[in-house]
Amino acid sequence: MLGATARYESEHKAARIRRKLAENAAAGKPHGGHRPYGWEPDRLTVRESEAAVIREAASRVLAGEPLRSIFRDLNSRGLHNATGKPWTHPTFRNVLLHARHAGLREHNGQEIGVAAWPAIVPPETWRAVRRVLNSPDRVTTPGRGGRLHLLSGIAVCGVCGAPLRVGHSKSTEAYRCMASGCLSRHRERLEEYVEAVVIARLSRPDAASLLAPEDDGGERERAAQAAERVRQRLDEAAASFAAGVITARQLATITGQLRPELAALEAAAAPPPDRASVLGELVSSEDVAQAWDNLSPDARRTVVRLLMEIKVSRGRRGPGFSTDGIEIIWR
Ligand SMILES: [Zn+2]
Known part of the structure; x- marks a missing residue:
């Protein structure tokens, strides 16, 4: 009897807390708790020194840099988390x-509207970062030997489109189509070839033109507006369900149609990576090859990913390495 009463009490309490949090969420008010990184203890005022770190990190994620590379760099610069720990x-x-950080309220993983505090990063940037971090294709863990190869998950199979990864064949390492086994290419030779192409491109007198953000003719802006309209339709559907105008099944049908549409529009609205922050040092260097050598492996991968798509098909038969079938498409 006592157990049941205690359970009732605790369930009752949990429900009350959930209701309170939901009310706060709906009103755009912050929850209590620890100071979130980027914010003063009032949870409404931006702490500019930390906001700058969040913006930098977002930009580096969008340029394709792995999280561990970014936070290790921050730790080494003495920039720690909200409790002062690495x-x-x-x-x-x-x-x-x-x-x-995008000035949005979230409840149980759903965006539920604009918050009472300002944004540190624009919502489109934050959504793009979230998409990258939640992407199942994202290569974040190094392979055997603890290193991530230059082109792993970046170069794709020219036959089936699957990303290539390094595997061992006999005694040599090779990039292989892991999905269907369409092909394999000598690891070192392929990397040397791509590195030579990158260095040659960045050594050209017009290399500085690579730093300019691409002009998309307003396509991103249009996608962002369309995404906002889809979000409104989702909100309206939820409101109709809450008001008893539509059934749970109708709501599920509507959200089932709109969610993929929203994801595609958010992808199209994602801001481009900051090319100057990724390429600036290389382009302005007297000796691009030397500057390339000085980059960390992660930074090299970021540069390759930003500059080009690489499709690898089967090369010609016979001994030696040929660049036949290696297609480099500049971004
Ligand atoms: Zn393949």
Whole structure:
């Protein structure tokens, strides 16, 4: 009897807390708790020194840099988390996934409207970061030997389109189509070839033109507006359900149609990576080859990903390495 009463009490309490949080969420008010990174203890005022770190991290994620590379760099610069401790993968990832930085309210993982506090990063940027961090294709873990190869998950199979990864064949390492086994290419030779192409491109007198953001003719802006309209339709559907105008099944049908549409529009609205921050040092260097050598492996991958798509098909038969079938498409 006592157990049941206690359970009733605790369930009752949990429900009350949930209701309170939902009310706060609906009113755009912050929850209590620890000071979130990027914010003063009032949870409404931006702490500019930390906001700058969030913006930098977002820009580096969108340029394709892995989280561990970013937070290790921050740790080495003495830039720690809200409690003054060094960043770890989960704490850093959580900060970047937090809707509050985009000036948005979130409840149970759903965006529920604009918050009472300002945005540190634009909502489109934050959504793009979230998409990157939640992408199942994202290569974040190094392979055997603890290193991530230059082109793993970046170069794709020219036959089936699957990303290539490094595997061992006999005694040599090779990039292989892991999905269907369409082909394999000598790891070192392929990397040397791509590196030579990158260095040659960045050494050209017109290399500075690579730093300019691409002009998309307003396509991103249009996608962002269309995404906003879809979000409104989702809100309206939820409101109709809450008011008893439509059934749960009708709501599920509507959201089932609109969610993929919204995801595609958010992808199209994603801001481009900051090319100057990725390429600036290389382009302005007297000796691009030397500057390339000085980059960390992660930074090299970021540069390759930003500059080009690489499709690898079967090469010609016979001994030696040929560049036949290696297609480089400049972005
Ligand atoms: Zn393939």
